[in-house]
Amino acid sequence: MPAPVIATQNLVKSYPVKNSKDFVAVDGISFEVAPGESFGLLGPNGAGKSTTMRMIGAVSTRTSGDLDVLGLDPNRYGPEIRSQLGVVPQENNLDLELKVRENLLVYGRYFGLPRARVARRADELLEFAQLADKAGAKVDDLSGGMKRRLTIARALINDPRILLLDEPTTGLDPQARHILWDRLFRLKEQGTTLLLTTHYMDEAEQLCDRLVVVDKGRIMAEGSPADLIRRYSSREVLEVRFGSTQNAEVADRIQSFGGSGFGERVDVLPDRILVYSESGENELERMTAAGLHPITSLVRRSSLEDVFLRLTGRNLIE
Amino acid sequence: MSGPTNDISDDMRSQTLAAAVAAAARTRRYGSWYVAEHRFRVMRSYAQTVLFTAVGSPLVYLYAMGVGLASLVDNNLGDDAVTGVSYLAFLAPALLASSAIAVASEEFTYPIMLGFKWNPTFFGMNASSIQPGQIINGIIISVAVRMLVTCTIFYVFMLVFGAVPGRLGFVAVPVALVTGLAFGALVMAYTATLKDDTGQLAMVQRFVILPMTLFSGTFFPLDVLPPYLQWIGWISPLWHGTELSRVFAYGLSEPIWLSLVHVLYLAALLAIGWVWARRLATRRLNT
Known part of the structure; x- marks a missing residue:
């Protein structure tokens, strides 16, 4: 097996609580993701999935354990790791004061890419996200599914090696979900490593080669969807x-x-x-x-x- | 695992590391400017408002106070009644500094609340190669540019109104800039501590900025106030900025040590606000 692009070992994240024991959001999680693999964290709300994603995304410092993203330690190489990631957060944080295409332009610059290259890439990605005709629209005028697709387009502006998706289709209607899944499937085919969290089992079955079932900050089981079903059901x-x-x-x-x-x-x-x-x-x-x-x-x-x-x-x- | 496999993996790792270091190098160096670029684009969406206030407010204030109120003051007290110059010359540098404060109170309050909470774009930036401190830097850079434009336009109107007797009057513009940023960085840091806006920002406007404008030697010299109110001027960046501006605009006579205190005080506030805001942003974005 090639060297994993993400490796966690006994990963722990806890937050201090006033006059009480620390709140442990992630309680000793270990898994590895191979390059090109589509890996899922499946669990209910509050299971610690998003916290895990934030640690891997190098925007949250782990409390203990080992974490290795593309062979680098996020504590030391935050900007370097993030330069190789695309992040689709649970909460949309597109800039509502800017137009659709502008959101891609400013974001591309954050990776130090030349303006001309960002502009070219932005047009390609608007095409990919089926938003080319919305380039000059206000973000607020987009539907929920379009906003999600724009967020995915934004996450791809730097040609990331790993795409992190936190609850990518939560809150979308079935049709919008299927369009999104189709786009993610294409990325998977192109060899992009996907790491996604979800609490929808159908989403996990559709998109994940392998997944871990997470509950209360711990991993309950690991395997391919079919494998897990065979083993536990x-x-x-x-x-x-x-x-x-x-x-x-x-x-x-x-x-x-x-x-x-x-x-x-x-x-x-x-x-x-x-x-x-x-x-x-x-x-x-x-x-x-x-x-x-x-x-x-x-x-x-x-x-x-x-x-x-x-x-x-x-x-x-x- | 056997030796050679390890070597290959180590080799791949060092390649990845080199690629990642190269990809992030520009952002590590210029990230603050990229954030400023983003802010300029946002400002462009309300550029009309920016220009309208930049041109409108000097006209309104210089006419109302500098011409209207000044004729009353000068008629009653003489042309050199206020610290040795006309009321217009006395007032204009203070209004200039106030215009910088006005920009600060706009740009360092709601846009900060917006970025952390209402439309959390700062979290989006932070997920890229940008670091929290660079977000703060970028905002300060972009606001500084807007402030500079506003103050320069204001200064041009001061010249048109004949409100600048001194030859070094133009120095009042950078002084106003530093004054606005010194106050603004503190306001930004304060705003960054707010989890929710339940009226705090309106309170800042009403109970900090308004009294500060009234009691900072803006419309009358600080020493005509009773001593128990003069401390407001001493802690107010606006008073320090205004007095320093007057030194350059018309040669207000004050001891050199006092001018030095103005400079140091403003610089200290700016540094404290800036560092504090950067820390708060780091804490809030990297949880």
Whole structure:
């Protein structure tokens, strides 16, 4: 394996809290990202994903542990590391007082690039971000998806070796998300290393070669999406609903059915019951045969959401 | 891992390091200017306002105070009643310094709040090769340029109004610039401490800038005030700047040590504000 472009070892970030113990946002995280890889941090809000991204982005000093970005220590080589990164932050920080294209022009200068080169690159990137016809528009007049694409274009102005994306599609409508995913996929094909955080499992499945599941500042599992699903979940999931009043009562019967319950495992949620199994249809047939008639039933492929539920006992989006 | 693999990896690393060092070198050196460039572009979007106030305010103030109020003062007290010169000559350098303060109070308050909070562009800059201290430098550079333009226009009007008897009057322009920046750097640092604006910036306007303008020997010499109010002048950068401007504009007679105190005081405030603002920016952007 080639030398990793990002390597963290027992990375810790804690913040002092008045009259209390320190708040530990990142609690000993270790992972490596290979060049050209698309790597994800999947976890709920407050898991420490953004803090990890900020440390890798060389704008937050780690409390302890080792961190190595492109072979450099962010504590010493902040501007050097940042010159090789593109950063798409969770909160848009485009300059609303400037026009769309101007945002790219001023940003390119921050990397010491000559004006003519920045101008050329800006036009290429507006094309790439499908914003060429908006070059002279005010940023505020763009839709949420367009603003995100402009932020991605801005992050690419210096031809970064690594692109950091913090919750790239949060708050976007499905169509805007798909356009964005398509653009990110193209970057991936061109060999740009992507590091992204998300709390959407479908996003992680679409974009990530490999990911870590993060909760409360710790890594719960690591692997490819398919690998994680195989390891921590079943092939299929049967979701059944019996109505809020009967849910708990039926749950007991389902869990104890035939000694070990239905399927390989059963999870009881407040509004529905999940049965993990090789074949959801088979389980549903067995259930009906046993005299249990759910109001609704759904058989679906297992997802990272199920992996997360298995690992933490909680839902990703709460 | 075997030896050769390590060598290759070390070699790649040193190549990466060299590339990164080269890529960041220009920003390490000129980053402050890049930030200033950005600010100029933003100022261009309100350039009309900048020019309008730069031309309008000297006209309004010089006519209202320097001509209107001055005729009342001069008629009652004589042409040389205020520190030995006409009221217009006495007032004009103070108005010039005040115009620099006015630019400072605009540019070092809401735009700073904007960059840290409302439209957090400073965080965007900080994610590039730019460092927090360079953001502060760049803002000071850009505001200094706007201030210089404003003060120069003001000075031209002073000449037109015949308000500058002294031959070294033009020195009042750089003095006004330093005065505005000395005050402005402190205001910027203060603004950088604010997590939210719940009226603090309006309070600065009302309870710091307005009283400072009134009690800094702007409209009347400090020594006509009762002694228990004169301290306001002594701590006010505007008073120090105004007095120094008067020395050059019409040869106000004051001991040389006092002129030196003006210079040192303004320089000290500027240095303190600047360093403080840089520290706060670093703390706020690199958490």
